[in-house]
Amino acid sequence: MKIKPFELERYFAKYEFSVDYLLSSSDCDGMRMTELLELADPETKQLWENLTLGYTESQGLPLLRSEIAKLYQGVNADEVLVAAPEECIFLAMNALLEEGDNIICTYPGYQSLYEIAQSLGCSVTKWQPNEDANWQFDPDFLRSSITSKTKLIIVNFPHNPTGSMPDKAVFDEIVAIAKEKNICLFSDEMYRFLEYSTDDRLPSAVEVYDNAISLFGMSKTFGLAGLRIGWLVTKNKALYKKMATLKDYTTICSPAPSEILALIGLRAKETIIADNLSKIERNLNLLEQFLARHSDTFSWVKPKAGTICFPKLLLDKNATDFCKKVVEDAKLMVLPSSVYGYDDRHIRIGFGRDNMPEALDVLEQWLKKT
Secondary structure: OOOOOHHHHHHHHHHHOOOEEEEOOOOOOOOOEEEEEEOOOOOHHHHOOOOOOOOOOOOOOOHHHHHHHHOOOOOOOOHHEEEEEHHHHHHHHHOOOOOOEEEEEEOOOOHHHHHHHHHHOOOOEEEEEHHOOOEEOOHHHHHHHOOOEEEEEEEEEEOOOOOOOOOOHHHHHHHHHHHOOEEEEEEEEOOOOEEEHHHHOOHHHHHHHEEEEEEEEEEOOOHHHHOEEEEEEOOOOHHEEEEEEHHHHHHOOOOOOHHHHHHHHHHHHHHHHHHHHHHHHHHHHHHHHHHOOOOEEOOOOOOOOOOOOOOOOOOOOOHHHHHHHHHHHHHHHHHEEEHHHHOOOOEEOOOOOHHHHHHHHHHHHHHHHO
């Protein structure tokens, strides 16, 4: 398998652990182990204290899969496959696609959502949103782009990197198109439950379409990226079996400590999510004020969910050079849109971290000097 470098991850590898501030991270702050263990109920506390570090069940710890199923309407544990989030994408694409297939994918987005398909010899139709229409994806483009070779539709809501969300009518239309054409729908839902208003929350794709695959995990919403625990949910039994079989060639099974810690996190989801949403609200208000003060430098569409947004750079320089200069002068990392292969006029700003106000102040002081 030959695959192109993952540009976003290579960019993070270059700067993430060498700068003083990160202002582009897409996750909420990582929880401390002690904080998470304090949230354990008697059952999970005992599981943690008596944990044996042997192999675990390939499909995932049964208790964990049952807890995951509770996040969805009409889903049971047998429809949940636990794996690392990136691994989940790899498994699904390899189970679904063959050379010559076509996929239609929301774009810009997480590179593996379309790059794995390209490495398998598939053609990729990139479905771009309209920035002037609040980064909305037009279902008419989706419908007109489907061909006899289209095997898979890939969506990502809440959307990375714009933070946009379609309304339910548009989402329903997307699902209806997939059903009408009998095309699988892969739904990346890694930022689910981080909607600023619950009125904007969409159903999970797996709740409304039997031929859908939903991706979620502990990394973004729960601030537990270090666990490397995610999952796929589908009611398509043949597809589930194929993905589970492919997992024998990847991790085989998940780390035993991570599964118990993920179970603790899920059982304390109301507390964890409420804390993260409170932090996001504070930071987003500060960011809105910052961007208003620097409206000659940035324009933006305020996101509706998640921890990131995608302001447009109004200066007479590209985003790559702008971000490089910020790193060099201020030891602060922001992410240029070029890592998405999408123009070079936008930057991704993250606001899910506690020190975001301090990082934003560093950027502001740098802007005043330039």
